[in-house]
Amino acid sequence: NRPAYQQRSSGINAEYGGKVNLVMGVLGFTAVWLAIGYGSPFLCDFIGFVFPAYLSFKAVESPDTRDDTQWLTYWIVYSYFGILEFFSDYLLFWIPFYSLIKCSFLLWMVNYNGASLIYTRFIRPFLSVREDAIDSVVDRVEDVADKLDDYIQKDD
Numbered sequence: 001n002r003p004a005y006q007q008r009s010s011g012i013n014a015e016y017g018g019k020v021n022l023v024m025g026v027l028g029f030t031a032v033w034l035a036i037g038y039g040s041p042f043l044c045d046f047i048g049f050v051f052p053a054y055l056s057f058k059a060v061e062s063p064d065t066r067d068d069t070q071w072l073t074y075w076i077v078y079s080y081f082g083i084l085e086f087f088s089d090y091l092l093f094w095i096p097f098y099s100l101i102k103c104s105f106l107l108w109m110v111n112y113n114g115a116s117l118i119y120t121r122f123i124r125p126f127l128s129v130r131e132d133a134i135d136s137v138v139d140r141v142e143d144v145a146d147k148l149d150d151y152i153q154k155d156d
Contacts, residue, residue, distance in 0.1 A: 031100060040099035048078070048106035055110070074115040078106075080123055 030043070052074055059067035085092065085102075092098050109115040127134070 036097075044099040044103040044106070047103055052078070052106075052110055070113070070116065073119045074109055076123060077109060077115040077118045081105075 052071070056071040056075070059071045095101070105114075109118070
């Protein structure tokens with residue numbers, strides 16, 4: 001136990017300081033694991049998916065609709081990012097500390113409304129120009145699916 005004069009002079013009580021040290025230790029360990037650890041892509045995907053999925057659940061359950069829009073925007077950007085990552089995986093594999101960079105990017109999208117920025121500057125303009133063509137393709141696919149369903153139902 002520290003004397004009372006030392007506790008007062010630091011301005012931080014021991015319990016709070018212990019929690020801060022624990023959090024900083026976990027964050028440091030996670031950062032090192034993402035940088036060089038085995039299974040770091042899984043950890044990064046876990047952080048980028050499970051944490052936002054829980055916050056999305058909380059947003060759906062809340063009466064405020066602004067957070068719903070925030071999380072829908074996150075999932076749109078996350079989906080596009082996943083597609084880009086899939087097609088560039090062989091190149092991204094060679095980037096040092098890629099999992100750490102990716103995880104930092106995903107956390108930036110969550111905590112600093114980065115998803116809204118990316119959506120507004122890149123995805124929205126891209127889709128707005130092509131919206132009619134995309135809707136046309138979706139309608140044709142729905143027609144084919146309906147015809148296939150009718151054909152299957154007819155045979156039963």
